[in-house]
Amino acid sequence: MCFFDQHRFVCGDWKWGHFRQHCNREYRMGETCGMKLVMQTYPVGQKCKLCEKIDTKMRRRQAEVERISRWNREGSKFRASIEKSTDIIRLLDSEIYELGCERSRRLQGIGSAH
Structure with missing residues (x-):
């Protein structure tokens, strides 16, 4: 459950942003566990x-x-x-x-x- 930014468009759609923080389940350096959680949501002023x-x-x-x-x-x-x-x-x-x-x-x- 690693943390990523989320970009939310005006239409309601979204996309993943930059990686922000590792969780404690991942032991290999520089890798993510594969499960994504939202660290911060950033509104995007346009449609997808x-x-x-x-x-x-x-x-x-x-x-x-x-x-x-x-x-x-x-x-x-x-x-x-x-x-x-x-x-x-x-x-x-x-x-x-x-x-x-x-x-x-x-x-x-x-x-x-x-």
Whole structure:
């Protein structure tokens, strides 16, 4: 049960930080016992990488939706562009869903730590 810093992101996710102190269970010099306990939690003023990826994909998706709306107002001459943007939205929806599932697994403690 060695002690490490913990970095907590605004989204609620976290990652291990620097090693701080050995426990009395570890006898080999320079090694940790493998069990991690939090010595100190440091707030990080940003979202984790997964949430940043989700936000980026959501912005891209919103831009495609706005394009389709604009093209629909301008008439039927952009049919191929609308279809392409619709395909992009479907792909982004799939990627956003997968990232959301990964984030949920991490927050439940099922996935591995950063």
